[in-house]
Amino acid sequence: MIQTVIVAACIVAATVYAAWRIYIAVRKHQDPCFGCKGCELKKQINYKKTCEKFGQSK
Secondary structure (H helix, E strand, O other), X not given: OHHHHHHHHHHHHHHHHHHHHHHHHHHOOOOOOOOOXXXXXXXXXXXXXXXXXXXXXX
């Protein structure tokens, strides 16, 4: 009985996590980093967008 509950909880947790990741991927489909906030690549992409927006170049 307890084994069935544990397996069911694992399946539910995996399903919720997969649904959450799919939601994030669909929501951020135009963002090459899919919502990542911390890496250097993300900072460079944002810097380039800002420069292009204001007509500046590096």
